[in-house]
Amino acid sequence: MSYRNGLARPVQKLERSLSVNSNCSSNNGVRPLVPSPPPSSPAPTRAKPVSPSRPASATGRRTPQRNSRYESGVSSRVRVAVRLRPRNAEEIVADADFADCIELQPELKRLKIRKNNWDCETYEFDEVLTDFSSQKRVYEVVAKPVVESVLEGYNGTIMAYGQTGTGKTFTLGRLGEEDIADRGIMVRAMEDILADISPEQDSITVSYLQLYMETVLDLLVPGKDNIPIVEDPKTGDVSLPGATAVEIWDQTSFLDLLQTGEANRFAANTKLNTESSRSHAILMVNVKKHVKGKGGDLILTNENGLGVHMSKGFCPPMVRKSKLVVVDLAGSERLDKSGSEGHALEEAKSINLSLTSLGKCINALAEGSSHIPIRDSKLTRLLRDSFGGTARTSLVITIGPSPRHRGETMSTIMFGQRAMKVENMVKLKEEFDYKSLCRRLDMELEKRVSEIERQGKLLLDVEEKLQERLEETKRAERNLESALEKMAAERARYHKEHIEVLESLENERAERQKMENQLQSTMQDMQHHREVFDPCNQLKSEILELKLQLDKEVQLRQQAEKELSALKSGLTKIESTSPEGQEALILSRRLEDEMKQRKNLEEEIQQLRNQLTQVTLQADEAKRIVSGRISFGSESHKSFASVNHNIDTSANLNTSGRPQEHVGLQKVLSLLDSADLDVRVHAVKVVANLAAEEVNQEKIVEAGGLHSMLMLLSSTEDETIRRVAAGAIANLAMNGMIHEYMFNICMYVCMHAWMDGCMHACICACTYVYYVFIFFNVLRIAGGEHCKRCTLYK
């Protein structure tokens, strides 16, 4: 834009305004806003904008000792850009006769206002945006640095100030529905913010409010009105906790939100603007952005001021919480020009009042006043952080081209000029994300608790198993103790038994020694007997001789018997005559004498036999003892050995005729009733052996042996016993134990022996019966006497 009238500018004033900005201001009655600028501060006449995109604080070192931190603050002047609205159709028509009073020099970032035809005033701004400046250009020079600063963790404010109808809403809130090139700062800022954040970690919440007649209303939820403004006394942060905060994740939802807000905003048709905003619109965009790559050890300060070191694992993530405030102020207006009446007039008054309060605060800040009348209106309270606070603020002042509103334009320019002198202390708001840490710690805690519970269960299981093992060990110990006790008892018992066995062995050894001694003596006796009966062969030869004699005697006897029979036959003849009868009687007596001699001879032979048998038995016994076959273990064999010994003794005694022999026979006979079959068998054999010898037969009968044998024969089922017993009975019978009873018994034995298949006993019994029968007939024929020992003959 250029001065249309082409008037020369007052160079001296221009140079003055270039050299010292305060001079320019002073020309306009504006004092320098920075009373004592530091030496390094740029000259106020050429205010160098601090690049908000690269704030010095952004490279500041993090102080981990703080839970949250604000950078000490870097001075950042409020940046002001001026935008000229293009002339509208009305202005083109109405102001056709007027020359332009404003000349913009965007390359020099200054504008000139012609006071009159010969005088003009020059004002420098951070940006000068002509009426041809695009929305994009406006966004990039005015808003983008602030948006970038917000994304880096600083608070930012973008505000539009100007006369009503000069394009504030167009600059800030244009949605660009018809032409996206028309999108205003709000839409473009959100695009940049959404493009920069991470949806997984970061968040954006938006509140949209309007300040209408000193009342904060929620544009998103119309029912919410009179929302309180809360100020943090420490940090000075301003918040509206009652306002609706909508989380934004995409541009569409944000556009919907803006549309909703615009629809709820108070607007009116005034003379100056058909859609004049009657409230201040405040868009609050809260950005919570996690800082990438930041972490490490953290030292927290407790209430005692002592640092508490936190390990890296529990270090909360760093988060930057920043706020972008976009303020579309209601337009200042001259009441006479706007034509407001009634309620609109009240609205206009309220708007102007709040704008006046804002101007006062900015004046105070610009002048470095100790008192900032920030509480004069809710607008100044809401914008506390934006002017003189910690926010990076960018102000766009909108002006119209019409010279008819020159006064309002000048007022706006002066507002901007004063605002340019306001210095903010931008601070990086970086803090630990305790909520995130808390969530993480909660998860970690749950994990640890579950792990502890799991380990507790394991521990309980282990304890239970350990308890079971302990009980098992105790049981095993008890069992072991009892087993040891039993073993000790067993050991004692075995020891006792061992001692007893040793004693018994000792006794047995003694007995054995005794028996050996006895054996020795027996051997000696045998030796003696051998010595005595050494001439056994001689004895045998004598026996043979005796046998021969006996045979001769038998022959003689047979001859005698023949003679006797002849004599008996003769006797019967002679008996008929008396002298021959006498002679037969004499012969009969001779025969008896010869029978007696024969008897004596047989007894002598029998004695020799007995002696021979005894010697043989003793020799066998001696051999048996020597060969070690004597059994000491069995009681029955002991008894049997004893019986044998007794029998042997009895056999010996039979020959010696001592009184003890009867006792030994009794013992043997008593063993016939023994329960032990072997003993009975052996006893019956012994008795049978004894019965085979004629010399024993009488004693056996007297001792009741015959009766015992008969009883045994009738009672036993053992074949051996029956056979031996029958043989013994037969022997007894064959050798003179003749009587009637025996005869009957022998018949009985003969029958039973025949039935049992014992032919020997049967033959013996038959023989006996036969002999008895013969003998009876002989005696009867010979008329001899009956037997002395029985009555059979009778």
Ligand SMILES: Nc1ncnc2c1ncn2[C@@H]1O[C@H](COP(=O)(O)OP(=O)(O)OP(=O)(O)O)[C@@H](O)[C@H]1O
């Ligand atoms: N740069 C521009 N280019 C084209 N048209 C513009 C421009 N600035 C403003 N306008 C138009 O001017 C009119 C008024 O603009 P706008 O409503 O934005 O003014 P305002 O300052 O917000 O007014 P108020 O304070 O009364 O709300 C609108 O019709 C708008 O389209």
